[in-house]
Amino acid sequence: MTGGLAETEELLEFRRQVKDWLADTKPAPPSFKLPQTFLEVESAEQLQYLKSWQACVYDAGYLGFDVPEQYGGRGVHPEKKRIVDQELARAHAPFFVNHLALGWVAPTLLAYGTEAQKKRLLAPLLRADEIWCQGFSEPGAGSDLASLSTRAIRTKDGWEFTGHKVWTTLAHFSKWMILLARTDPDAHKYAGLSFFLFPMESSGVSVQPLLKMTGEGGFNQVVLDAAPAPADCLLGETGQGWQIAMSTLLFERGAAQGASRERATVFLEQLKRLLSLARRRQRDGRSVAHDPVFRDRIVQLWIDVSAIAFSGARSSVPELIAERPMALPLMDKLVSSEWNQRLTELACEMLGADAALWLDDPNAPDGAAWPRGFMNSFGMTIGGGTSEILRNIIGERVLGLPKSK
């Protein structure tokens, strides 16, 4: 019931089932602090807790509704996926640690993988038995990803990789990396790239943690020094890397249908938390919820999350997006990440100077979730395509404006 389309009896029954199962099975919060998202998983105990949860959901049959059954999924049922995601969000269940793999590795494998690759990799991915990371960005190649220089050389037994990847979330726990590397340095920038499924347990791999502005870990740099991999780790054809990476990025940016509606549920939960904060906080002798300035800002967030949800529903009616078919999909990540940033910023503003109280202070409102969330929100407005790059892309592909160069 979050701005999506009305459900059939069968789906309503499925939703009831999921709700009941969650009520019985949702794990108790752990004694240690959990990260807010998959981007900040630091410790082995955090990892274990989250892996167990994902495996539990998979084993119960509620994960894999976008993967065909012969590869270990539950068959392609986007409505069921949406329902599960919504109910998980409502129940404040832990997130899926293999988020990256679920969101954009799996669709990439389904689109470009061989039978052998799909059969080998998808089931353990779904169950979080094997964690995935993404080796795209490099110190010298961020927004200008195609200028990357990590080199893949064909050897007798397969491939050998040398280079330096950065912002690699979960690399410290990953078994596999989707790796974009240059196979042909003489070819044109985009044509010389290839896409690989790289085994992280190879020799010559060094994972070094990076710290976020919040002091949390979770992402890394990965140095590859003649790291070997077998021949079948190539995905698609050599020279097809850029094409595959672009489709991966589209998946990452939530171009897949229905992403908006799921996101809207998560956002509604966030908004409820913000409302709760507004009601509890006092400023100058009255509740923040009665301050006209804050009321207006809260309502603007409510309007915008409703727009995100309604846009999701509109996306599934082709005639209603026919004039600009790429507008809503390309806008999605941009609009969502900025919404999240505005919400967490508003919460910090409501807190006044108390926003500076940090995680272990007993007086930190909501365990410092808001300043932590606000700072972490930049991970989403910068990663996966900066807001600036996304505006360029939308301007060029949707509005037909000339490239900036």
Place this chain on the structure above:
Amino acid sequence: MSQRHPSFEPTLLPPDEGELELPALPENLGFSEEHQLLRDNARRWLSERCPISEVRALAEGRGELQRGLHGELGQLGWLDLAGPGDEGLGPLHIALLSEEMGRSLLPAAYLPSLWALTLLDVAGSPEQRAELRPSIVSGNRIATVAASEADDCWDPAQFRSRARPAVEGFVLQGEKTHVLFAAQADVVMVPCREPTGTIGIFAVGLDAPGVSVQPELGVDATRPAARIELDDVRVARSARMVGDGLDAWRALESTACTWLAAEMVGAADAVLELTRKYATERFQFGRAIGSFQAVKHPLVDTLIAVEQARSLTLGAAALLCSGARPASVAARMAKAAASEALALAVKKGVQLHGGFGFTWDCDVQLYFKRMLQSRGLFGDAVHHRRQLAARLLGAQS
């Protein structure tokens, strides 16, 4: 077609977190091939019948408002609002037509007549409907609604216009502002406070004694408005609509907000397209100015605002079609978002046309002027966000 009209409850209800559960939208948003055809025909007809050059001629005093145009809308069947148990156009049809009309800045009393029909359908007596409906639908009679009073008052609970019972009916006293097309209309629907505290809605002929129409000298030549003074205007008992006035008004607010939002989305989209095109054709520093991010990014922000507003508007229209209660919230959201989207579009539209954008000759100014009026009709974004805040957080103490 369901005839339940969603009412927007007074703001004194306790805050309801249930409001945060966004409504389930109807299958396909209720959009069908029939809607597609209507929209395509409308765009084609409007581009021939109402090119921007005609709008400009009107604004420059070289043309006149054409009463016949209204009759053409009737002939096209576009004024045929589905009444109780009738065939006809539903809220989504009207929203799609309104968007196209906003795109063209059509200078006709389209929405005001539909507002009047909405009131008639919800609260009119069978006799009133029999007398007024057919001619409004055919376009032979132009109807409008007096929706506001001085000091930007759009809430009937605050209206000062009064109706008191008299021997043969009622006597109306008061002043109304921004009555669209009042000088061209034949009948106006007027809400007044009654001695018992209720709201009565009266169908009043504009030539009735005591009714004085003073045209407002507005910036928007495509949508003239007037102040109406009611000075001891005597009306028959049969002029009063029989249904609950406040309920009827709340129903009107939901549809009026949704259709105005649609119109503003269409206008914003037109400005976006004008500016986009200019950005590809205007060359400076050896390249099209659209290649500069300082030009590209504000256009993208305008696109985002327009598309978000469009989604809200279509969703609200779909909910109105299904008679769902959450339609009233969605309608207010749509109006607020569309007002802001049109404002952004025209501001950036002027700015990004550079020096030319600042002149009379750039067409963006025509849309700018439509924005100045439209964003305030039936309450501006601030007004609706305040109502929504009361809904979400309780009345402000």
